[in-house]
Amino acid sequence: AQTVTQSQPEMSVQEAETVTLSCTYDTSESDYYLFWYKQPPSRQMILVIRQEAYKQQNATENRFSVNFQKAAKSFSLKISDSQLGDAAMYFCAYRSGYSGYALNFGKGTSLLVTP
Amino acid sequence: DSGVTQTPKHLITATGQRVTLRCSPRSGDLSVYWYQQSLDQGLQFLIQYYNGEERAKGNILERFSAQQFPDLHSELNLSSLELGDSALYFCASSVGDLATNEKLFFGSGTQLSVL
Numbered sequence: 001a002q003t004v005t006q007s008q009p010e011m012s013v014q015e016a017e018t019v020t021l022s023c024t025y026d027t028s029e030s031d032y033y034l035f036w037y038k039q040p041p042s043r044q045m046i047l048v049i050r051q052e053a054y055k056q057q058n059a060t061e062n063r064f065s066v067n068f069q070k071a072a073k074s075f076s077l078k079i080s081d082s083q084l085g086d087a088a089m090y091f092c093a094y095r096s097g098y099s100g101y102a103l104n105f106g107k108g109t110s111l112l113v114t115p
Numbered sequence: 116d117s118g119v120t121q122t123p124k125h126l127i128t129a130t131g132q133r134v135t136l137r138c139s140p141r142s143g144d145l146s147v148y149w150y151q152q153s154l155d156q157g158l159q160f161l162i163q164y165y166n167g168e169e170r171a172k173g174n175i176l177e178r179f180s181a182q183q184f185p186d187l188h189s190e191l192n193l194s195s196l197e198l199g200d201s202a203l204y205f206c207a208s209s210v211g212d213l214a215t216n217e218k219l220f221f222g223s224g225t226q227l228s229v230l
Contacts, residue, residue: 037221044117045205045221091158101148101171101212102160103219 002027002094006106013082014114020067021077021109023092031097034068034075039108040088048090051075053097079111087113118142119222121206127228133194136225138206140187146170146209147189148219149181153202164189165212196229203227 003026013019025034036048051059051068058066063083067076079086092106118141128134140147149161151174160173164183175181178196183189193200207221 043203043224043226045207046117047218047220050218101163102173103150103158104160105158107157 002029002032002096002104004092004094004104004106006090006092006109008109009107010110010112012112012114013079013086015082015084017082018078018080019082019111021079021090021092021111023075023077023106025073025075025092025094027073027094027096029096029098033095033097034066035093035095035103036064036066036075036077037091037093037105038086038088039091040085045091049077082113084113084115087111117220117222119144119206119208119220121204121222121225123225124223125226125228127230128196129230130196130198132196132229133192134196134227136191136193136204136206136227138189138191138208138222140189140206140208141220144208144210144220145187146212147183147187148207148209149175149189149191150205150207150221151202152205152224153199156202158205161191163212170212193227198229201227201229 032053034051038046049061063080089108093103120139145166148163152158161175163171181191203224205224
């Protein structure tokens with residue numbers, strides 16, 4: 001089974017600064033999708049950004065961008081111009097392109113944003 | 116608001132009891148997924164239904180069962196409850212069966228406490 005590792009249980013960033021959350025994954029598949037989900041205190045799981053493995057270009061969604069290093073099996077999330085509303089748990093997730101039903105999640109990184 | 120509705124939001128029960136969690140997917144979505152989020156296990160995929168039929172199974176215990184009804188809402192039944200079943204149970208939905216590159220939309224979860 002594919003495993004997803006988030007090595008940073010907690011991260012802190014000042015408002016307006018940039019922070020990078022790390023994620024590595026283990027797979028032997030060539031077709032897969034990677035995701036970052038945000039879980040604020042409301043508990044809602046919100047999709048932040050998605051990356052298809054076959055795409056070389058890194059995905060970007062407004063202030064959120066990823067650094068996808070396929071050979072290194074690394075998928076980091078960069079949050080620019082951090083806002084207080086970015087404070088949340090962030091989960092990295094993997095989905096197979098072959099049996100693509102289940103999302104495999106990492107343990108999460110708790111992001112604190114300070115004024 | 117993701118459009119996925121889960122009820123109840125909170126549930127407190129005793130060991131050995133049986134409970135039913137309910138999920139209404141987004142309008143038009145045919146697939147429903149159930150996930151369990153606990154402190155020690157993280158987010159784990161339990162089961163998926165697509166248009167009334169079971170499509171995929173994850174780490175779902177035999178004491179747990181689910182079904183999807185003709186109106187596409189789904190219920191997750193948890194029986195012979197144990198303390199370790201205390202967790203946040205998420206329902207998610209998607210248009211298809213995620214064989215293609217689709218988005219997954221999560222509900223706000225049902226927090227189950229087994230005392």
